[in-house]
Amino acid sequence: MSVPNTAPSTATGVSTSEGPLKVPPFKHPLDPLTPDEIVAVSHSVRRYVAEKTVINAIRFITSYLLPPPKKAVLAFLGIPLQSGEKPEPATEIVRKAEVDFVDAVNGHAYNTIVALHGQDWTVESVQKLPEGVQPQISVEELLLCEEIIRADERVVKLAAEVGVKPEQLHADGWAIGFDARFPENTRIQQALMFARWGRHENLYAHPLDFIPVVDSISKQVIHIDFPPTYKKKEAKSLFASTGVDVELSVDSTAPPDLDADAREVANRKRLPPPQKSHDFLPDLLSQKEGFKFRDDVKPLHVVQPEGVSFKVDGHVVEWQKWKMHVAFHHREGIAISTITYNDDGNVRPIFYRLSLSEMVVPYAAPEHPHPRKHAFDVGEYGMGTMANELTLGCDCLGKIHYLPGAYVAHDGNAVVVKNTICIHEEDAGLLWKHTDFRVGGRAQAVRSRRLVIQQICTLANYEYIFNYMFYQDGNIEVEIRLTGILQVYVQDEEEPNPFGTTLAPGINAHYHQHLFSVRVDPMVDGLQNTVVETDILPLPNAPTGSAANHLGNAFIARGTPIAVASEGARDFDYTKDRRWSIVNPKVVHPHSKKNAGYTIMGKGAMTPMMALPDSIVAKRAQFATRPLWVVKDVEGPHGGRMWPSGKYVPQTRGVPPDSLANWAKGDDKLSEEDVLLFITMGITHIPRPEDWPVMPVEHLRLLFRPTHFFEANPSMDVPGADDKQSCPAFPEATNASTGGAHCAH
Amino acid sequence: MSVPNTAPSTATGVSTSEGPLKVPPFKHPLDPLTPDEIVAVSHSVRRYVAEKTVINAIRFITSYLLPPPKKAVLAFLGIPLQSGEKPEPATEIVRKAEVDFVDAVNGHAYNTIVALHGQDWTVESVQKLPEGVQPQISVEELLLCEEIIRADERVVKLAAEVGVKPEQLHADGWAIGFDARFPENTRIQQALMFARWGRHENLYAHPLDFIPVVDSISKQVIHIDFPPTYKKKEAKSLFASTGVDVELSVDSTAPPDLDADAREVANRKRLPPPQKSHDFLPDLLSQKEGFKFRDDVKPLHVVQPEGVSFKVDGHVVEWQKWKMHVAFHHREGIAISTITYNDDGNVRPIFYRLSLSEMVVPYAAPEHPHPRKHAFDVGEYGMGTMANELTLGCDCLGKIHYLPGAYVAHDGNAVVVKNTICIHEEDAGLLWKHTDFRVGGRAQAVRSRRLVIQQICTLANYEYIFNYMFYQDGNIEVEIRLTGILQVYVQDEEEPNPFGTTLAPGINAHYHQHLFSVRVDPMVDGLQNTVVETDILPLPNAPTGSAANHLGNAFIARGTPIAVASEGARDFDYTKDRRWSIVNPKVVHPHSKKNAGYTIMGKGAMTPMMALPDSIVAKRAQFATRPLWVVKDVEGPHGGRMWPSGKYVPQTRGVPPDSLANWAKGDDKLSEEDVLLFITMGITHIPRPEDWPVMPVEHLRLLFRPTHFFEANPSMDVPGADDKQSCPAFPEATNASTGGAHCAH
Ligand SMILES: [Co+2]
Numbered sequence A, B: 001m002s003v004p005n006t007a008p009s010t011a012t013g014v015s016t017s018e019g020p021l022k023v024p025p026f027k028h029p030l031d032p033l034t035p036d037e038i039v040a041v042s043h044s045v046r047r048y049v050a051e052k053t054v055i056n057a058i059r060f061i062t063s064y065l066l067p068p069p070k071k072a073v074l075a076f077l078g079i080p081l082q083s084g085e086k087p088e089p090a091t092e093i094v095r096k097a098e099v100d101f102v103d104a105v106n107g108h109a110y111n112t113i114v115a116l117h118g119q120d121w122t123v124e125s126v127q128k129l130p131e132g133v134q135p136q137i138s139v140e141e142l143l144l145c146e147e148i149i150r151a152d153e154r155v156v157k158l159a160a161e162v163g164v165k166p167e168q169l170h171a172d173g174w175a176i177g178f179d180a181r182f183p184e185n186t187r188i189q190q191a192l193m194f195a196r197w198g199r200h201e202n203l204y205a206h207p208l209d210f211i212p213v214v215d216s217i218s219k220q221v222i223h224i225d226f227p228p229t230y231k232k233k234e235a236k237s238l239f240a241s242t243g244v245d246v247e248l249s250v251d252s253t254a255p256p257d258l259d260a261d262a263r264e265v266a267n268r269k270r271l272p273p274p275q276k277s278h279d280f281l282p283d284l285l286s287q288k289e290g291f292k293f294r295d296d297v298k299p300l301h302v303v304q305p306e307g308v309s310f311k312v313d314g315h316v317v318e319w320q321k322w323k324m325h326v327a328f329h330h331r332e333g334i335a336i337s338t339i340t341y342n343d344d345g346n347v348r349p350i351f352y353r354l355s356l357s358e359m360v361v362p363y364a365a366p367e368h369p370h371p372r373k374h375a376f377d378v379g380e381y382g383m384g385t386m387a388n389e390l391t392l393g394c395d396c397l398g399k400i401h402y403l404p405g406a407y408v409a410h411d412g413n414a415v416v417v418k419n420t421i422c423i424h425e426e427d428a429g430l431l432w433k434h435t436d437f438r439v440g441g442r443a444q445a446v447r448s449r450r451l452v453i454q455q456i457c458t459l460a461n462y463e464y465i466f467n468y469m470f471y472q473d474g475n476i477e478v479e480i481r482l483t484g485i486l487q488v489y490v491q492d493e494e495e496p497n498p499f500g501t502t503l504a505p506g507i508n509a510h511y512h513q514h515l516f517s518v519r520v521d522p523m524v525d526g527l528q529n530t531v532v533e534t535d536i537l538p539l540p541n542a543p544t545g546s547a548a549n550h551l552g553n554a555f556i557a558r559g560t561p562i563a564v565a566s567e568g569a570r571d572f573d574y575t576k577d578r579r580w581s582i583v584n585p586k587v588v589h590p591h592s593k594k595n596a597g598y599t600i601m602g603k604g605a606m607t608p609m610m611a612l613p614d615s616i617v618a619k620r621a622q623f624a625t626r627p628l629w630v631v632k633d634v635e636g637p638h639g640g641r642m643w644p645s646g647k648y649v650p651q652t653r654g655v656p657p658d659s660l661a662n663w664a665k666g667d668d669k670l671s672e673e674d675v676l677l678f679i680t681m682g683i684t685h686i687p688r689p690e691d692w693p694v695m696p697v698e699h700l701r702l703l704f705r706p707t708h709f710f711e712a713n714p715s716m717d718v719p720g721a722d723d724k725q726s727c728p729a730f731p732e733a734t735n736a737s738t739g740g741a742h743c744a745h
């Protein structure tokens, strides 16, 4: 049964089940929970809670597969622990689910483990989380935030004062970030406020000048913040010592006491929202005077008359010697697991799991309450929960296969996004080419085909496009594309803007960074891997003219294994063109004599965090302070080390105990171990007017490249390029001297 | 008339003209010389030389358009010197050619200026170049090098000693690089030697152990070098102080005296070439035992049923509000000039000219003669001269338009490459997207189309693919893709390899860097521009907890104009996430109040040079020592400042006087001036076995992005994505819950 109307616009509908459950056995032990399974798990939890606990009313927050131990999965799939050895004997795998929920009456939070036995899901444990620990914020709570502010009389009155009617009032619910004035155990959000002149008008064109804080359990506005304003520098400025030529309407960036009159403390007039529309929907754009769509973009189609080159069996995808498991994950969006490459009959494991484990977007403005804006879009909201339903010919071209996703609703039903991951092939330009330049010499050119696994997520105003791409030459690429709408705040006329860009009159986009933590659980030819840091440097102690370096050109590559846990946090060094590789010390290349590995190529995406090392956001998001972290994986009853900023991210106030910074301590051996890598990629986004009203995509790329892994270029067996459908652009003007011949081999 | 058989395999044929010349007037003053014009210019030079000089016999080396002054070109095209102002009145433009040739008898080099008056090309000047100055090396001289070594008895005998027959002998002619033992005024090359077991077999699989030096004027082998070999470290090692654990068979990396017995000095046995074949042509691959081409790459076509979205008139291309002039250049390959964008009726100039002005590939091995390997592929050989003839469905997909190229042959005829630049469109994924996540919210997705201007060049073993790409959002991207075959040398069994990778038995690929100098002659809203260096930094002097920065998150962007010539050489700073912009200080964005500009995004391609700062290669290739140089453009009778390592690159022995390092000196004002930028992009290539026998492409990307240039996102008028030909990958398995709907707007 489907109840489509209450789902967010990124989802397809809500799915519920009645009668006896028909739970199919999993095909792959990492298959995510199906909608039916989610509903069945909810039933089981609800029954258990009613019978055995004093919990009042359940608000389901998350419900997802608790993955079986790594070695059990590998044994099940017949993947050996070390390439060339025999796989371990298979053991029984119990399918388990993990559920977080809150008591809708008092906000207490619980974690539950449920296991499938036969056709029945049985609760194994219900654990009350410590006071102040907050599970993820659900999409329903985000929607609820808007309802709460609309129902609040003070909010309605404040809006009316700047000419905004109740029905025009909108709010993006955000995690509170950090605000020590509120008790840790209230489940709160900040409501970033906007007005909207019509049903589908771009609300971000009309930011409001106050920020309510809501409690999603009591469903009340509990406080309203008023940011101060900037003015030109005066004799005595708060920023005098910083070199920034402005003054603030208050004497500190710290939050005022809760019992002060926040509006009065801000010491500024009310700022009405900018009135002008800045739309992006075609029908609304068309109404703009003088607006005209381009009429000179001729159609371009991707046509695959014989179908696609990949095979799909449930969540298992096979393409061009690659084999992998692709799963929707409510938190990471996409998780790709058990990635192997068939190297001439030898199935070689490469990564056990690859995913986006966390991200943070710290903003630059210091004045309260703006520093609260540092969204952890993975840990606080869940990238999968925010994933779009994709459509043909829109998000991808050609022949597309979609995978569905599902997450739990407050009431225990499943919210379904039926096409949330798209899988398709793309031509990626030339793969390799060589021409013998001698007279009569021959050429060979081969085109590159790639498999693209894509998801698009809407985080309130922003959009992230995640592409996991596999290539015929053994490369794996993680590409993140940023688009959507900038987070904006209202700006007074003539107000200085030291921490943002004025995009349009009254519209201020604060500087910010997007910092992503890509989690790599490697198994390069087996689970025991070492990460090596390689520096390129001029031959040491060998000046130009010396006997060892006569012309001064000598340079070397110096590799250092990252050997112990306390050395796991690494820095980038541009001057040494530093790079890192994941190698298997047991596997030696027959010719180069170097260890088989995968090298991490991400220089273009490496970005230092700009918040101070002891800032609140740097503490909460330790992962973002370094481009690479290597830690040992430790599996336990709740799976491996998954979450670099902690499992429960909302409202943390410092470095969470079970998080990355604490794993990178001590003397644990990291070489030839079951290691994990957390790679930080990001950009510093100094907004441009060209990013408004919708931002053209910006790309972040991270490449994993086989190095001493294959005996030679593994794509030598890709047939030569010879596309018969390519033709001259202007056939009428084409003659013997300008026309193109087709490829000759 | 066409004489196809003597052209290198990258070209189409040789074109000669007889009878009266029909020279059409140029359409655009930067149109390159046509084959007819090249032949006419040669006739004119030959006649003049015969009548008025004592020069014996001309070997034409280069013959190309001498571009008219910038302001004359802009006036001719009606482009104003400052956006919004009236263009200057047009003045007469005299079409001129510049010709370099050498006296084939004595090697003296000459530069000639020839001007077109009516139908006649008239020699304006013939200037003898100073002793030791060497014009580019022609492709015929490269081919000649192989003939010379084959005709040399000593070479034939040395080859025979290691089992190589005369007909198996091959050589890649390389510039000598640097070797102070030979007089500057001999025109010499080093011959990197290979054997080949069959007509089209991969010769790089069989490197030889000696390196002849040839004089292309006397057509003689004048010396033969024998590299030493490495062995395991002994008690007293040349490399003891360097930390590298090897010993060399000689006691210095310096070259032995010319009168010493080079073979004896090398102090090692002869090394026969590895015997095994490593082929890449499909017919040869197929003969390999057990080899099988992949049969599961299904066809993928790009179809444009209504044709392309661009228009071409000669060399002028118009596409999606962009307009530009695209020219073949024998040295730079592609030069794109007078790039403008039609911003809602206002034609705004962006770049006057964009091209690859130089590059260098320094290798890491210090032992003589390997340090001579540091090819300047632009200045020594000419990227255009090495450009491939392209074929449909092979080098690009879809509807393609080709532009031809022509360069002069030794005898004054024109070598023609009829399809050397391909122009086509590509889908580039999503351009922007936003979804309103609210229940019932709407989405809009727009796909990105790009115009790709591509050339592929073969530099002996290597291939470079140059893509100049224009986007609908105002971005311009320069992408360089590297492929082809690694430069290799023979390696003894068990020989240590501290400066290279052993790709296959006996095959050693030395470490090296590819460092490219992209020359940007900007005219952002006019010729007077300023380059601004922007650092991102935490708010200075404002610790966490201070009144100015309570939570510690504040950061700012600090821009500093590069104001005087002596400050023109810039360094990258990763810790400040440094970036540079080219701005027009006269043009202020109406809302952001910042100057209109284009930002340079090239972090991923920035690479420090590894040769020592006082090394020979760093002196010759000063450009490569910094990621950005800003200098003032100075036009003269030979055009502007074009060549960062000097106009005449072969055989330079230090910093050439008229080169980049000398332009970046003194107090010349750089702000609001006619500036030039030289941007260094590159990679450090530590070869992998996976790069063998042909290297899968590696990408280098440099993006120019409008910043405060457009009032808002200039691509808001691109119609929404709606490709009706996209369809499910597995239609038979598609049902209501898995199928994809088409885009709804
Ligand atoms: Co951003």
Ligand SMILES: [Co+2]
Pocket (backbone or CB within 6 Å): B482, B512, B514, B685
């Ligand atoms: Co290379």
